[in-house]
Amino acid sequence: MTGPDRLPPEQQTALRRAIRLEWVTLAVMSLTIAAVFAVSGQSQAMKAAWIEDTLSLLPPLAFLIAAKLARARPSSRFRYGLHRSVGVGHLVAGVALLAMGLFLIVDSGTGLLTGDRPPLGVVVIWGQVIWTGWLMIAVMALSCVGPVILGRMKTAPAEVLHDKVLYADADMNRADWQTGVATIVGVLGIGMGLWWADAAAALVVSVSILRDGWANLSGAITGLMDRRPTRFDGTDPHPLVHEIDEVLADVGWATDHGVRVRDEGHVFHVEAFLVPADGQVVTVERLAAVRRALTEISWKVQDVVVTVVAEVHTTHRPR
Known part of the structure; x- marks a missing residue:
């Protein structure tokens, strides 16, 4: 966009x-x-x-x-x-x-x-x-x-x-x-x-x-310096970060998740991290479905990267 x-x-x-x-x-x-x-x-x-x-x-x-x-x-x-x-x-x-x-x-x-x-x-x-x-x-x-x-x-x-x-x-x-x-x-x-x-x-x-x-x-x-995204007036954390977190929490084949959002000006760049459950097969189609769900949240969510990791770092969790 x-x-x-x-x-x-x-x-x-x-x-x-x-x-x-x-x-x-x-x-x-x-x-x-x-x-x-x-x-x-x-x-x-x-x-x-x-x-x-x-x-x-x-x-x-x-x-x-x-x-x-x-x-x-x-x-x-x-x-x-x-x-x-x-x-x-x-x-x-x-x-x-x-x-x-x-x-x-x-x-x-x-x-x-x-x-x-x-x-x-x-x-x-x-x-x-x-x-x-x-x-x-x-x-x-x-x-x-x-x-x-x-x-x-x-x-x-x-x-x-x-x-x-x-x-x-x-x-x-x-x-x-x-x-x-x-x-x-x-x-x-x-x-x-x-x-x-x-x-x-x-x-x-x-x-x-x-x-x-x-x-x-x-x-x-x-x-x-890539501070956590805030509202346009620089006060509160931007609500989109928590909406992205909620979408990732609903991914059924993952047991844990994290996200890193970068404010690029008018748009956000998103890196999503998912920890797959034991026995779950991670396919390109599954990752693409998560990516589509994230981009549909808002026009501001752009350039989304979804990847699987063994564990999620604490800095990748919204506060």
Whole structure:
């Protein structure tokens, strides 16, 4: 089941919807980045918000690239296909976010310690003198709306597709209002004469970026290290592992069984181990029947290998 043309109808619909949402996200965030840059001035909080908005382009780009690469069929060079491109995209986004979060924490902390006082002047628009802080506040308030809505819309297809990159992107979008609020508070603080409010707000945004980076990086690394498969949000063990175990438990000619499941991105690769009962003849037909039963559980169960062993190792038992 490689590629969107081989997915069940529900997953095909979810994939098309996710791709559209990510293209819309790129368009919305590009406009937001341009607007924030235009009014940022010398505010550290605005600079941090602008960098976070720029970095928020990484997850949708990673998803779109991974979705395209995952369509490739297994080849002599990539025997398992390119499903792991989802995990690679997750890793790249996590590293970039973590690195920039650390940089901004140092930059914002330095500004706070040295007592930098960003000047906010005025501009004349249609003959009216306007404090630039109001422009910053307006832009930041508007910049929160699109990502929050898009983030909520991405959660459903992320669950249907079991796509952790899409879910991480949705989670970041949903939390964008926190960046907007922190930046607005920082700008208002400058207007009230609280020079430290700007650097403090930038520090809050930096910590938010760092948190997103760490969550993405740790999730990507453990996934690439073949951690036990979890749900799309990385919380509980994936229920398919226990469903596979139940199918193996029903094999009448085996006295014991085990399974090893590898999360390849959108799909699972399964190695099933069966201990045949004394006197039972293991045939190719019997093994093929078990394999068919496993692949019929879900579209996610792919590349199943069934073998017989003398005993099952404890690490092959679901917990």
